[in-house]
Amino acid sequence: MTVKKIRIALAGNPNVGKSVIFNALTGGRQHVGNWPGKTVEKKEGTLKYKNHSFKVIDLPGTYSLTAYSIDEIVARDYLVEEKPDVVIHVVDSTNLERNLYLTIQLIELGAKVILALNMSDLAEKKGLRIDERHISRLLGIPVIKTVATKEKGVKKLLDKAIKLAGETKESKRKVLTYGKELEEHIEELRDCISKKLELPFGYTPKWTALKLLENDKEVIKKLKGVKNSAHVLKKARETRVHLQDVFGEDVDSSIADARYGLIAGLIKESVKKPAVNRISMSDQIDKVVTNKYLGIPIFLLAMFLMFQLTFEVSAPFMELIDEFFGWLAQTASASIPAGWLSSLVSDGIISGVGSVLIFIPPIFILFLIIALLEDSGYMARAAFIMDKLMHKIGLHGKSFIPMILGFGCNVPAIMATRTLSNRKDRLLTILINPFMSCGARLPVYILFAAAFFPNNQGLVVFSLYILGMMVAIIMGLILSRTLLKGLSAPFVMELPPYRVPTIKGALIHMWERGSLFLRKAGTIIFAAVVLVWALSSFPAGVEYGAQESYLGQVGTAIAPVFGPLGFGDWRASVALMTGFVAKEIVIGTFGTIYGVEEGGLEAALQQHFTPLSAYSFLVFVLLYVPCMAVIAVIKRETNSWKWPLFTAAYTTAVAWIVAFIVYQGGLLLGFV
Amino acid sequence: MGMPLAMVGAHEKVRVKSIVGGYGIMKRLSDMGIYEGTTLEVVRNDSTGPLILKVLDSRIVIGRGQAQKIMVEMK
Incomplete structure (x- = not known):
């Protein structure tokens, strides 16, 4: 009997029920500490399931993998440098559009992603009909509906994780294309990178190229220590300026636009929203609770x-x-x-x-x-x-x-x-x-x-x-x-x-x-x-x-x-x-x-x-x-x-x- | 012509024309779905204090200072 230790990282926005999933997975067997050298909490837990042992790492709740806060840097460094076997991305089913932004970035990173559509019961109550199979086909990753508070779908996540961790062949994961103009420049930069640089930390050339175009300060900082990087960094800067002229807007905005564009298309095809867009309960409550005069009392x-x-x-x-x-x-x-x-x-x-x-x-x-x-x-x-x-x-x-x-x-x-x-x-x-x-x-x-x-x-x-x-x-x-x-x-x-x-x-x-x-x-x-x-x-x-x-x-x-x-x-x-x-x-x-x-x-x-x-x-x-x-x-x-x-x-x-x-x-x- | 988001009244839908800000805040805003070219709705604007926006399917609170730096046009 083979016993294999599978490392799972949990990623997701704040407020999506990530910690509940983490708890459902690991029960009481968890350990809370700090990430080395950072004052960011690191939660780890272990479990056994179907002859496999798992180590689950709860990444800090983040909206994206840019290098804006320490939380995001910690999450990204772990994903890029430690390469967990599987990444479970927990998303709020009632708010897929914003949540999937992170999914796209996880896929771009080359991670083996499983999408957990959490709070799927709430989505149903709201009248959202989500076709998870279609999302799975479009993104090329497994998609599972979960209700973490009732531990629904949690076992399925583990089954998929075992399957995915064992896969060695090139993945079917779709990689987003950023349109002809942008893609050409990404490719050019990628080729330049793979020819000139020995990339550290398991960065892939394509991902590095994308991050350089996004002007990612952390990646730039880390590349500065690498031999021959000056040339590549200069080229990346020039490309940014050039693209800015072409698009008339920031490269970041074009990239964000492309990502959100893909997501919007995906949602349109696989999510049926209720026809009447009534004012939500939340907005009703907010009218009173955040009212100019009533709020403070x-x-x-x-x-x-x-x-x-x-x-x-x-x-x-x-x-x-x-x-x-x-x-x-x-x-x-x-x-x-x-x-x-x-x-x-x-x-x-x-x-x-x-x-x-x-x-x-x-x-x-x-x-x-x-x-x-x-x-x-x-x-x-x-x-x-x-x-x-x-x-x-x-x-x-x-x-x-x-x-x-x-x-x-x-x-x-x-x-x-x-x-x-x-x-x-x-x-x-x-x-x-x-x-x-x-x-x-x-x-x-x-x-x-x-x-x-x-x-x-x-x-x-x-x-x-x-x-x-x-x-x-x-x-x-x-x-x-x-x-x-x-x-x-x-x-x-x-x-x-x-x-x-x-x-x-x-x-x-x-x-x-x-x-x-x-x-x-x-x-x-x-x-x-x-x-x-x-x-x-x-x-x-x-x-x-x-x-x-x-x-x-x-x-x-x-x-x-x-x-x-x-x-x-x-x-x-x-x-x-x-x-x-x-x-x-x-x-x-x-x-x-x-x-x-x-x-x-x-x-x-x-x-x-x-x-x-x-x-x-x-x-x-x-x-x-x-x-x-x-x-x-x-x-x-x-x-x-x-x-x-x-x-x-x-x-x-x-x-x-x-x-x-x-x-x-x-x-x-x-x-x- | 554009005007600052801070001046847009509640229930108005607007399109973002440009954002002034450093590297960090631009990223944070685009992570939240606010970037050049997006459409958003002002849910609440009390003319002092922060604003509440509807972006994609979520509600985002944004400080008045930042809202001054986001130029928008009416939809």
Whole structure:
């Protein structure tokens, strides 16, 4: 029996159900990492089917194989240089025309393409009758109708992949011809290339010729290192100029025209559209949702409901986790003889990690709701609505989605900025993201609000969220006019049609983001927890977290800095320092230093804070240095220490200034 | 004569005459189906903020700044 490993690459536009197909193919056996040297996510999975093993690679969602964004470069380099055995191109059946543009490019690349007409059930519902056999004949590639959410057609894809991977003879794939004039020049250039150059990375001469005429910057860059390429590149430039004269338009436009022309003909022959072109449901909904006056109120309402639902649903789960870790710490300290080990396990590890894990419910539920909003198509509308506001700070609507994610956890939010193509946009979005109040800060607000503002708890918490957003906007304004000047990338984005999201798809999305939080809890926070414990427990003999411990000593030294903000007590400084591990740890630290159980914490705080200094403290907690997991992710995403260090410094400076204004301003106005 | 896409009202169908822009944006637009010679429909234009276009069978949001640089003629 022969067992052969077949490598399948999944390609496709965003929003076509690619990740659902990937999941249907690989089940749980997948691995998420980064493409070497790039901050683009690489998903790989394996499966076995009919005596064959497969390795499936999910390429980043792209609209084409030009070299516009890192995503596209990654996808293309993989296809050209690694040559997967089969490429499955997943397309949205309800929008074939635009989707097939990528198919044409995949075929041109010489890949063995299988076309998966996904969401074929939706197309049928819309009244589209697609003759997949005819498309298959016209393009010379296998075409399969699929409904990924119901795993329909997925097995067929694998059957075809086995067949195609085994084929050795010259393929029947049709190659698009670009019209006489253009073809002649492509051929001329191709001949010149095959005579003069030894092409790297398995480029074919014809494809290279086409890419040179398209003025593809990446291909040109790569050819520059090849012997004799100067002559070919010069010839390509001349040909471009010549063709421009002949056609009176850009060569790119002629090429795009030829591709879309072929697709239009193909669609005409093989797709029957319903005769009446009624206004689609999506457009009807958009009339209300993106309305000039209604858009923002509807958006705010959606956000309000999102938070409300998150808190309501997660509260009971959080209580359970809290009780569990309380019990675990007690059991541990009871069963380990008293001493430093017992303290490390119960004070350090269990309560430290527990105070982070308690955020699993709200973070996962928030991400689930966001995934449902994204999959339904609403998030793209939110980006549209918010574009005007984002524009004022030198960004555009697309940057808005990472900002919303920041309400859950800033780590996945910062990673979500990968969808932004322009480096300046991305950096700016990363730098202001920590001001979006993440889930970990909320328990601090709630505790203080309950202790000091029993009649206005909701209002106090809400005001902090708003303050965070306002500071983000102001800092965006300042940064985009100073450090991060420059034009932002033009705003072009697809508005996917509204769809009923599937629970499965949303769960996958939730897991992809939420697991980032889990991983950080498992690694970096664990190490930090141990460090904080050690600083609080030594020099040997001091009581845990006492003023004489190392942490207490540092806290005492820096406390005067916070005097003008209303909380110059060393305990507050210590709590803030531990908050660098994860912000909610601030509460646990107060509990430890005051030596009270959670129930007594409110009373203890009331002795050390006034309502005004409490609010000033909350403002500081909201704005100061984000937790170390965020610093680590900024380091990874920007590939330098410069930006994470800058973030740590400037956010803390901003926090000090704003808290100073709040406290001193409050005093002047007669508050206490 | 041509006029900028940003000035076209909702429900108007237009033909793209020329696009001003760097290499990247030209490619991105043609990937989305917007290139010299295509026909598209303006779905929404609120005279501030981005526009929504109907291109092929999809809805594309485009920033006002970019829409200023796309010259079109009425169909």
